[in-house]
Amino acid sequence: MAEIHDQFDTILILDFGSQYSHLITRRCREHHVYAELMPCTTRLKDIDFKPKGIILSGSPYSVYDKDSPHVDPAVFDLGIPILGICYGLQEIAWNLKGKVSPCEHREYGFAQIQIKKVDGAAASVDALFEGLGDEMQVWMSHGDQLSELPPDFHVIGHTQSAPYAAIAHNSKPLYGIQFHPEVTHSPRGKELIGKFILSICGCRKNWTMEEFIGKEIARIREICGPKGRVIGAVSGGVDSTVAAKLMHEAIGDRFHAIMVDNGVLRLNEAKQVNEMLNKDLGVKLTVVDASDLFLSRLEGVEDPEQKRKIIGNTFINVFEEEALKIEAAADEEEKRGAAAKGRVEWLLQGTLYPDVIESISFKGPSATIKTHHNVGGLLKDMKLKLIEPLRELFKDEVRVLGRLLSIPAPLVGRHPFPGPGLAIRILGPVTRDQVKILQHADSIYIEEIRKAGLYDQIAQAFAVLLPVKAVGVMGDQRTYEQVIALRAVQSEDFMTADWYVFPAEVLRRMSSRITNEVAGINRVTYDISSKPPATVEWL
Numbered sequence: 001m002a003e004i005h006d007q008f009d010t011i012l013i014l015d016f017g018s019q020y021s022h023l024i025t026r027r028c029r030e031h032h033v034y035a036e037l038m039p040c041t042t043r044l045k046d047i048d049f050k051p052k053g054i055i056l057s058g059s060p061y062s063v064y065d066k067d068s069p070h071v072d073p074a075v076f077d078l079g080i081p082i083l084g085i086c087y088g089l090q091e092i093a094w095n096l097k098g099k100v101s102p103c104e105h106r107e108y109g110f111a112q113i114q115i116k117k118v119d120g121a122a123a124s125v126d127a128l129f130e131g132l133g134d135e136m137q138v139w140m141s142h143g144d145q146l147s148e149l150p151p152d153f154h155v156i157g158h159t160q161s162a163p164y165a166a167i168a169h170n171s172k173p174l175y176g177i178q179f180h181p182e183v184t185h186s187p188r189g190k191e192l193i194g195k196f197i198l199s200i201c202g203c204r205k206n207w208t209m210e211e212f213i214g215k216e217i218a219r220i221r222e223i224c225g226p227k228g229r230v231i232g233a234v235s236g237g238v239d240s241t242v243a244a245k246l247m248h249e250a251i252g253d254r255f256h257a258i259m260v261d262n263g264v265l266r267l268n269e270a271k272q273v274n275e276m277l278n279k280d281l282g283v284k285l286t287v288v289d290a291s292d293l294f295l296s297r298l299e300g301v302e303d304p305e306q307k308r309k310i311i312g313n314t315f316i317n318v319f320e321e322e323a324l325k326i327e328a329a330a331d332e333e334e335k336r337g338a339a340a341k342g343r344v345e346w347l348l349q350g351t352l353y354p355d356v357i358e359s360i361s362f363k364g365p366s367a368t369i370k371t372h373h374n375v376g377g378l379l380k381d382m383k384l385k386l387i388e389p390l391r392e393l394f395k396d397e398v399r400v401l402g403r404l405l406s407i408p409a410p411l412v413g414r415h416p417f418p419g420p421g422l423a424i425r426i427l428g429p430v431t432r433d434q435v436k437i438l439q440h441a442d443s444i445y446i447e448e449i450r451k452a453g454l455y456d457q458i459a460q461a462f463a464v465l466l467p468v469k470a471v472g473v474m475g476d477q478r479t480y481e482q483v484i485a486l487r488a489v490q491s492e493d494f495m496t497a498d499w500y501v502f503p504a505e506v507l508r509r510m511s512s513r514i515t516n517e518v519a520g521i522n523r524v525t526y527d528i529s530s531k532p533p534a535t536v537e538w539l
Contacts, residue, residue: 004034005049007211008033008207009033009034009201009203010034010035010036010052011033011054011197012035012047012051012053012054012055013037013038013054013055013057014039014040014054014055014057014075014088015037015039015057016056016058016061016091017060018059018086018087020058020180022037022357024037024057026182026394027181027182027190028193029394029397031194031197031203032205032206032207033197033203033204033205033207040056040057040071041069042072044075052081052202053196053197053203054075055084055085055196056083056084056085056087056092057088058085058087058142058180059086062100063087063090063093063100071091071095073095076096076174080173082173082174085177085179085180086141087144088176089146089167089176089177090144092150093148093167093176096151097150098148098150100145100146101145102144103142103161106143107140107141107142107143107145107162109139110138110140111137111138111140111161111162112135112137112138112159112160113158113179114135114159115136115156115157116156116158118154118155118156118168122170122171124173124200125168126156126168127168127173127195127200128156128175128177128196128200129156129157129166130195132191132192137186137187137188138165138181138186138189139179139180139183139185139189146164146167149164149167152172153168153169153170153174154169156175159178162178164178165178166178173201175200177192209397209401209404210404213246213249213405216246216250216389219389220387220389221251223346223387224250224346225342226342228254228342228346229251229256229326229343229344230247230254230387231255231256231258231319231323231344231348232244232256232347232349233258233315233349234259234273234285235265235419236272236277236411236414237350237414237416237417238395238398238412238416239395239398241281241402241412241414242350242405243348243388243389244277244283244350245283247348247387248281248283255283255348256284256285257285258285258286258287258288258318258319258322259273259274259288260288260290260315262290262294263291263435264294264426265422266417266422266442267440267442267443270287270289274287280411288318290314290318294310295431299430301430302428304424304539307424308420311420319384320383323344326344327343346385347386348389349386349387350390351388351390352390352391352393352398353392354395356391395416413456415462416494422435424538425442425462425463425538425539426464427464433520437465437518437521438463438465438484441514441518442463444514445462445463445486445510445514448513454506457490457500458489458500459489459494460487460494460497460536461487461488462486464484464486464487465483465484466525470483472515472522480522481521482521483521483524483525484514485524485525485538486510486525486526487499487527489531489536494536497530497531498530499529502526
């Protein structure tokens with residue numbers, strides 16, 4: 001989406017593998033400045049825009065190690081502001097002839113940084129901490145630290161154990177900080193990031209969903225042309241619903257939404273989505289029952305990555321068939337004298353920015369967590385071209401966009417549902433019987449959450465069918481049946497998440513209903529893992 005950089009000032013964040021990198025992106029966007037995360041291995045010659053500023057993230061590596069990742073040295077010749085965070089500070093020093101050494105012991109946790117004004121220095125030296133006082137509580141997480149300043153740099157902050165906790169060049173807009181301002185444990189960190197991107201980089205505060213709507217609609221119209229048509233992958237989740245509504249706003253009835261019943265949807269999902277989209281949004285929708293096809297291709301498959309790719313590929317097969325049917329119908333209309341509306345060239349998907357981040361594999365610091373079917377599981381010879389209007393957005397931004405598009409609150413507030421559906425919530429082979437068990441258990445779980453008035457407090461909740469059996473007793477008889485795991489998390493952006501603390505009586509009611517009402521289940525467990533180290537989904 002190169003056009004976005006022409007419309008919005010951009011902060012480029014180069015990721016060295018830090019678990020906090022995505023938070024830097026979010027903090028910039030909270031200041032209404034567009035920010036984009038790219039691998040640290042990105043070469044400037046390979047990007048088609050000039051950022052207003054660059055932020056170098058933290059990393060689990062040491063800059064002096066043989067195989068440690070390093071930034072393209074050309075970034076220091078751009079003449080734009082650069083802020084290095086933790087490893088990023090050390091990377092600036094390593095490139096500009098400073099020295100980095102191991103700490104005597106790893107520094108992890110809260111620290112107080114003393115802010116130091118440099119007498120007689122240029123105003124830019126003190127710009128990063130301007131107005132933030134003489135002392136700040138910050139969060140440290142590092143095993144190395146700067147042991148010798150690069151030439152022409154000043155110390156602008158120190159802690160008891162880090163004499164070079166913040167540095168600045170005496171004439172260039174180059175800054176380094178040893179702490180992490182992007183985490184909530186640094187209470188004024190967001191302000192500091194704001195100082196960098198607004199005051200030092202001079203970014204305009206125009207990244208808002210109100211601005212995004214108009215510009216994205218114009219971009220869609222330009223891409224599709226006056227006659228081009230789009231078919232859309234719609235699931236009923238907030239992402240695909242907002243994408244469908246945005247596309248409908250842009251090109252009207254040249255957009256045709258398609259929901260594929262892949263046999264691994266939630267209970268009564270296809271019927272409910274059909275009613276919601278047609279009634280509430282006025283979007284033209286076709287529901288295709290391809291459950292037999294999907295389940296036949298998934299037969300005997302246990303590996304989650306294989307499941308994702310099978311489902312992604314099969315989706316495209318089905319969509320291309322539907323596109324041919326739509327075009328054939330259009331040809332018939334044209335023969336009868338109706339105005340031609342053009343060929344179906346595009347496939348709409350509700351891909352989000354976290355999907356993109358988690359599906360990218362760097363050669364250096366990061367590794368693929370999982371393949372998302374809508375970014376990493378598509379056919380290489382796919383005939384339709386993808387159009388992904390939400391690709392640059394986080395989940396909360398999509399919800400704001402949905403409200404601005406007047407999508408009803410129950411649709412905007414719906415919990416996410418993965419493209420591969422229940423196939424990745426069945427830990428083992430996918431069969432119709434297993435799907436039926438999980439559909440029933442999941443339906444009871446969500447129903448009880450809604451009854452308790454807790455649905456809107458939870459970012460995502462779902463049941464998982466485990467590939468194990470446990471001994472139980474029902475009616476004085478021994479049972480040997482399957483186990484359901486329940487998962488519920490609170491999250492701002494789904495890049496990190498904490499498990500939700502249910503009242504004990506609610507959990508008790510859920511467990512009782514599932515074991516009593518779902519044939520084949522005699523035990524229920526609750527997942528209390530956070531992300532990281534776990535992911536939200538099990539597979």
